[in-house]
Amino acid sequence: MVVVRRDWESRFYPFPIGHLPVLCALGPQTRRRDAYRRLLAWVNEEAGPELALPHLSCRVPVEDVALVHALEDSGFRHMSTMVQSYWKRPEVIQRVPRGWVVREAVDADWPHLGEIVRDILSSMLTRYTADPDLPASGTRALYEAWGAESRAKRFSAVNLVVVREEHASEPGRFDGFAFARFSPELGSLLGGKTGELTISGIQPAHRRHGAFNVIVPALLAWLWDHGAEHCAMLTQIQNYRSLRTAQRTENLIVGAHHCFHRWLGTGAA
């Protein structure tokens, strides 16, 4: 087991945020569950007072029943479940259909784009918004900073926006956004240069008109044009709309993981 402090996330909340990136036990299921319980008992005793990490998170494969049970028994609470999926570079690359324009975000789109990123992500179900121990103001600030990091191309390699053709000449006008980065870690798993869809959304007033079905293939086309062999995506399991768009573009689901959080602080967060 490894426990780390997450400095970037800790900037947004009134307490430091910890994470368990590695939690591994070997053997048959009951032996593993007991080993996990002992490791997590140590976390409960040490992480709050000794490591000064009152808030912890971890991600576990849904099929690891021993770990899921040990986490629940140790006071960790389930926040969300994510579907892991990926695309393989296709033979024929899908291009933007008539009536739409997909382009890179420019200065005229920001900071309005940053506000939209913040508002859309803060209002959807994520492990941050699901957690009553994480103050909502901190989560809004986190998503606002995510937009700013994306704009500066630290969290993304490309930031695309989608707009209907008739509005394309209006500066700062767009229906939605989709950002992606290249991921060396996923590349070593999937093989070859690998992109990753990071954040995306369509403004509420512009939904259900096919904008997402346009921008996702356009984002993939950008990645294929820039040498990607694969592109990965993480989606909340209940995000039926997003999963439908993914399926339209021959996306392959490869797994799912649960996100658990544990509050070890004293009193209310």
Ligand SMILES: CC(C)(COP(=O)(O)OP(=O)(O)OC[C@H]1O[C@@H](n2cnc3c(N)ncnc32)[C@H](O)[C@@H]1OP(=O)(O)O)[C@@H](O)C(=O)NCCC(=O)NCCS
């Ligand atoms: C998910 C989201 C991006 C979809 O945007 P959109 O432009 O409305 O989506 P589209 O019109 O392109 O439709 C995409 C698919 O979802 C389906 N869909 C969209 N809204 C739906 C609804 N309210 N109920 C049922 N299906 C819906 C569409 O029918 C389409 O599927 P199909 O092509 O098989 O018919 C948008 O709802 C959103 O921004 N949600 C919050 C942020 C988010 O979830 N981002 C994605 C994170 S991975």
